[in-house]
Amino acid sequence: MKKKQTIKDIAHAAGVSIGTVDRVLHKRGKVSKKSMEIVTKVLNELDYKPNPIARTLKNNTIYSIKVLLPDPKKDHYWKRCMEGINEIIVEFGAFDFEIEIYCYDPSKPKSFSKIGEQLIQTENLDALLFVPLFEKESNTLLKKLNTRQILSGTFNSSLSNNLVDQHTGQDLYSSGRVAAKLIYDLIKPHSRIAIIHIDEAFNNAIHMKQKEQGFSSFFKEYSSFEIKTLTLNSNEFQSKFPDFVEQFNPIDAFFITTSKVYEVPEALKSQGTKSKMVGYDLLLRNVECLKKGEMDFLIHQNPKIQASLGLKGLIEKLIFEKEIPKKRLLPIDIVNSENVESYLI
Amino acid sequence: MKKKQTIKDIAHAAGVSIGTVDRVLHKRGKVSKKSMEIVTKVLNELDYKPNPIARTLKNNTIYSIKVLLPDPKKDHYWKRCMEGINEIIVEFGAFDFEIEIYCYDPSKPKSFSKIGEQLIQTENLDALLFVPLFEKESNTLLKKLNTRQILSGTFNSSLSNNLVDQHTGQDLYSSGRVAAKLIYDLIKPHSRIAIIHIDEAFNNAIHMKQKEQGFSSFFKEYSSFEIKTLTLNSNEFQSKFPDFVEQFNPIDAFFITTSKVYEVPEALKSQGTKSKMVGYDLLLRNVECLKKGEMDFLIHQNPKIQASLGLKGLIEKLIFEKEIPKKRLLPIDIVNSENVESYLI
DNA sequence: TAAAAAAGTGTTATCGTACACACAAACTGT
DNA sequence: ACAGTTTGTGTGTACGATAACACTTTTTTA
Numbered sequence: 001m002k003k004k005q006t007i008k009d010i011a012h013a014a015g016v017s018i019g020t021v022d023r024v025l026h027k028r029g030k031v032s033k034k035s036m037e038i039v040t041k042v043l044n045e046l047d048y049k050p051n052p053i054a055r056t057l058k059n060n061t062i063y064s065i066k067v068l069l070p071d072p073k074k075d076h077y078w079k080r081c082m083e084g085i086n087e088i089i090v091e092f093g094a095f096d097f098e099i100e101i102y103c104y105d106p107s108k109p110k111s112f113s114k115i116g117e118q119l120i121q122t123e124n125l126d127a128l129l130f131v132p133l134f135e136k137e138s139n140t141l142l143k144k145l146n147t148r149q150i151l152s153g154t155f156n157s158s159l160s161n162n163l164v165d166q167h168t169g170q171d172l173y174s175s176g177r178v179a180a181k182l183i184y185d186l187i188k189p190h191s192r193i194a195i196i197h198i199d200e201a202f203n204n205a206i207h208m209k210q211k212e213q214g215f216s217s218f219f220k221e222y223s224s225f226e227i228k229t230l231t232l233n234s235n236e237f238q239s240k241f242p243d244f245v246e247q248f249n250p251i252d253a254f255f256i257t258t259s260k261v262y263e264v265p266e267a268l269k270s271q272g273t274k275s276k277m278v279g280y281d282l283l284l285r286n287v288e289c290l291k292k293g294e295m296d297f298l299i300h301q302n303p304k305i306q307a308s309l310g311l312k313g314l315i316e317k318l319i320f321e322k323e324i325p326k327k328r329l330l331p332i333d334i335v336n337s338e339n340v341e342s343y344l345i
Numbered sequence: 346m347k348k349k350q351t352i353k354d355i356a357h358a359a360g361v362s363i364g365t366v367d368r369v370l371h372k373r374g375k376v377s378k379k380s381m382e383i384v385t386k387v388l389n390e391l392d393y394k395p396n397p398i399a400r401t402l403k404n405n406t407i408y409s410i411k412v413l414l415p416d417p418k419k420d421h422y423w424k425r426c427m428e429g430i431n432e433i434i435v436e437f438g439a440f441d442f443e444i445e446i447y448c449y450d451p452s453k454p455k456s457f458s459k460i461g462e463q464l465i466q467t468e469n470l471d472a473l474l475f476v477p478l479f480e481k482e483s484n485t486l487l488k489k490l491n492t493r494q495i496l497s498g499t500f501n502s503s504l505s506n507n508l509v510d511q512h513t514g515q516d517l518y519s520s521g522r523v524a525a526k527l528i529y530d531l532i533k534p535h536s537r538i539a540i541i542h543i544d545e546a547f548n549n550a551i552h553m554k555q556k557e558q559g560f561s562s563f564f565k566e567y568s569s570f571e572i573k574t575l576t577l578n579s580n581e582f583q584s585k586f587p588d589f590v591e592q593f594n595p596i597d598a599f600f601i602t603t604s605k606v607y608e609v610p611e612a613l614k615s616q617g618t619k620s621k622m623v624g625y626d627l628l629l630r631n632v633e634c635l636k637k638g639e640m641d642f643l644i645h646q647n648p649k650i651q652a653s654l655g656l657k658g659l660i661e662k663l664i665f666e667k668e669i670p671k672k673r674l675l676p677i678d679i680v681n682s683e684n685v686e687s688y689l690i
Numbered sequence: 691t692a693a694a695a696a697a698g699t700g701t702t703a704t705c706g707t708a709c710a711c712a713c714a715a716a717c718t719g720t
Numbered sequence: 721a722c723a724g725t726t727t728g729t730g731t732g733t734a735c736g737a738t739a740a741c742a743c744t745t746t747t748t749t750a
Contacts, residue, residue, distance in 0.1 A: 003407060003441065004407075004439075004440070004441045006735090006736060006737085007736065007737060007738090008736080016699080016700090017699065017700045017701075018700085018701095018736095018737085018738090019699065019700055019701075019702095019738095019739085020698085020699060020700080022737070022738060022739080023698090023699090023739095025737090025738095026738085026739095028739090029697090029698095030696095030697060030698055030699080031697090031698070031699090032697080032698060032699085035698080035699085049438055049439045050439065050736080050737065051402075051439055051440075051735090051736055051737070052439050053398050053399075053401055053402050053440075053735095053736080053737095054402055054705090054735075054736035054737045054738090055736080055737055055738080056398055056705095056737095057396075057398055057399055057402060057704095057705050057706065057707095057735095057736080057737080058704070058705050058736085058737055058738050058739085059705085059737090059738080060704090060705055060706090062348060093394070094349075094394065094396055094397045094398060095398070096348065096349050170687075171687065174683065174684065174686070174687060175684075177683045178681065178683040178684045180683070181681050181682060181683040182681065185530075185531060185641065185681075186530060186531075218683070296530065329687065329690065330687070331678065331684065331687040331688045332683075332684040332687045333676065333678060333679075333684075334678075334679040334680070334681065334684060335679070336523065336526050336527065336530075336679065337526060338519065338522040338523040338525070338526040338563070338677075339519065339520075339523045339676065339677040339678075339679060341519070342515075342516065342519060342674065342675070342676040342677045343676045345674065349706095351705090351706055351707090352706065352707065352708095353706075361729080361730090362729065362730045362731080363706090363707085363708095363730085363731095364708095364709085364729065364730055364731075365728085365729065365730080367707075367708065367709080368728095368729090370707095370708095371708080371709095373709090374727095375727065375728060375729080376727095376728070376729090377727080377728060377729085380728080380729085395706080395707070396705095396706055396707070398706080398707095399705075399706035399707045399708090399735090400706080400707055400708080401707095401735095402705095402706080402707075402734095402735050402736065403706090403707055403708055403709090403734070403735050404707095404708085404735085405734095405735060405736090
C-alpha cells in the first residue's frame with residue numbers, strides 16, 4: 001500500500017527543493033545540469049504524476065468556451081447535441097468555466113460566418129467547438145482561431161484539412177456501406193434501389209456524397225442491382241418525390257441519407273407498396289416510423305455523444321492538459337425497432 | 346463573467362467567519378440561532394456549491410478497490426473487460442488509488458466464493474466490483490459487503506435483488522428480442538429456427554434464459570415459425586450438435602445465445618447448407634466469421650465499456666462523492682460486417 | 691579587479707475546504 | 721462572587737502544485 005508520490009517526495013529523494021523540481025517539470029529553465037539530471041532520474045524512477053486536483057486549484061482562471069451549432073429550431077437533429085453539451089456543463093459545474101452556446105441557421109452560410117466572426121472577437125476566448133457545415137466558411141474561421149491560439153474543436157461534420165485541433169465524428173463512407181449491407185440482406189437480387197438526399201438547402205452536400213459513395217462501393221461488388229439517386233431540398237419534396245417514384249416504380253428499397261427519413265413512408269402511403277427502408281437518426285418521428293414497421297433500420301449518428309465528447313475533450317485539455325487525439329471516430333450504430341429504446345435513455 | 350462562489354464569499358456576505366459557514370454546511374453544531382439563520386439565507390441566495398476538487402485535496406487517504414471477474418484465460422470474452430479496467434486505472438492514475446484485479450474460474454462457483462471471501466477480509470477495502478455469474482454465491486458476498494459498509498458494483502450479469510449499490514449492464518430480454526427481429530427480417534414465414542445455448546458449464550443459465558425469453562416473446566406474435574432449442578456445454582458440442590442439426594434439418598436460422606458463435610459455422614461447413622445466423626460478442630473468431638459472411642449479425646455486449654463504466658462509477662463515488670444510479674443499462678449494439686471495425690477501436 | 695548581470699536555488703503565499711485549536715462570552719454551581 | 725463549564729466564534733494549518741520573490745553563487749563585462 002504505497003502512497004502517491006508528491007512533488008515533496010521527489011524533491012526529498014533528489015536532495016533539492018520543490019522549486020527546483022517544479023522548474024524541471026515545467027521546463028522553465030534556471031536549473032543546473034547536475035540538478036536537472038538527478039531530478040529527471042528520480043522522476044523516472046518514482047513514476048511521478050502531478051495531482052490534477054491541486055493543479056487546477058491553484059490555477060483559478062475562468063476558462064471561456066463557446067459552442068456554435070445549427071439551430072435546433074430549424075432542424076430537430078441538433079436538439080440532442082444541445083442536450084449533450086448541457087450534460088457536460090452540469091458534469092463540470094464545479095470548475096470555473098463559462099460555456100455559452102450559440103446557434104446559426106443551417107441553411108445560411110452567412111449566418112455561420114457572422115456569428116463565428118463575433119465569437120472570435122470575444123476577449124479571452126479559450127476554445128471554440130463548432131459544427132462545420134460549410135467548408136469554405138469553416139476554414140476561414142479555423143485559420144483565425146489558429147492565429148489567435150484559440151483551441152478549436154469540430155463535431156458531426158468533418159473538414160478535409162488538418163487545421164482543427166480535435167474532431168469527433170463518424171466515418172460517413174463506412175456508414176454508407178453499413179446501410180448498403182443492411183439493404184442487401186433484405187432484398188432479392190435484381191432489385192431496384194433508390195438513394196434519396198433530402199436536405200434543408202444543399203448544405204450537407206459533402207456529407208451526403210460521402211454516404212452515397214460508401215453505399216455505391218458496396219453494391220459495385222454486385223452488378224445485378226439498379227440504383228437511382230434523387231437529390232432535393234425539403235420544400236421540393238412534396239412536388240418532386242411522387243414523380244420520381246412513379247417513373248422508377250417498383251422500388252424495392254430506399255436509402256435516405258439524411259434525418260428526414262420520416263417524409264418517405266408518409267409519401268409512399270398513397271402508393272400502397274411496401275419497400276425496405278434505411279435512413280438516419282433517431283428523431284422522434286423516425287422512431288415512430290421504425291416502431292410501426294414503416295422502416296427497417298436507422299443509422300444512429302449519436303449526435304449527443306459526439307457533442308459531449310467534443311466539449312469534454314476541450315475542457316479536459318484546458319484544465320488537465322490532457323492530450324486529445326486529433327480525430328475520434330465513433331461507432332456506427334445500427335438501430336431497429338427492438339434496440340431503439342436502449343439508445344434513447 | 347461571474348466567478349464561482351467560495352466559502353469565503355459566503356462568509357463575507359453573511360458577516361461571519363469561514364469557520365462558522367463550515368459548521369453550518371456540515372451541521373457540526375456550535376452555531377448560534379442568529380448566525381445559523383443568516384448563513385443559510387446567504388447560502389440559498391448565492392447558490393453555493395462546495396468545490397469538490399478542493400475537498401478531495403484535503404482528504405488524502407488511499408482508496409482500495411478490488412475487481413473480481415472470470416479468468417480471461419478460460420473464456421476470451423473477459424479479456425476486453427480487463428482492458429476496460431486497465432484503461433480506467435491509467436485514466437485515474439494521478440489519484441490515490443490502489444486497484445487490484447482478481448480472477449475466478451467461470452466454471453467453478455467455489456472458486457468465486459473462495460476469492461470473494463479472501464477479498465472482503467482485506468483491511469480497509471473501500472469498494473468491490475465484480476461479475477456475479479453465480480446468483481447464490483454472489484448474494485452471500487453482497488450481504489457481507491453491505492454489513493461491512495463496502496461499496497459494491499456489478500457488471501455484465503445482473504442479480505434479481507436490490508442489494509448492490511450499482512449495476513452496469515444490458516437488458517438481456519430486449520437483447521433477445523433484437524436478435525429475433527434481425528432474424529425475422531432475414532427469413533421467410535414457416536422457417537425453422539434453432540436456439541443454441543453453448544456454455545462453458547451451465548453457469549450463464551440465467552443469462553441465456555433471459556435472452557431466449559426475449560427471443561421467444563417476439564416470435565409469439567407470429568405463429569408460423571418452428572423453433573427448437575439445444576442446450577449444451579462446450580465439450581459436448583462436437584458430439585451433440587451434428588445430431589441435432591440432422592434431426593431438425595433444414596434449419597433456416599440460428600440464434601446462438603453466447604459468445605461461442607464461431608463453433609456453429611465451422612460445424613455446418615460439412616453440411617453444405619447456408620443458414621442465417623445471429624450471435625453474441627466481438628471475439629476475434631466471431632469477427633472473422635462475420636467478415637467472411639458466415640454469419641449475419643453479432644450483438645455487441647460491450648464488455649469493455651461495461652467494465653470501465655462500472656469501475657469509473659465506484660471511483661467517482663469515492664473521490665467526488667458523485668451519486669451514481671443503481672442501475673445503468675447500455676445500448677444493445679447490432680453489428681454486421683460493415684460496422685464491426687467501428688466498434689473495435 | 692570591481693561592478694553588473696545572469697544563473698541557480700530555496701522559501702513562501704496562494705488556491706478552497708476542512709478541522710483542530712484558541713479564546714471569549716455567557717452560563718452553571720457552590 | 722468566583723471557579724468551572726458550555727456555547728459560540730475566529731484563526732491557523734494542512735492538502736499538492738505553482739510561481740513570485742529573495743537570496744546566493746557564478747559568469748560576464750567595463
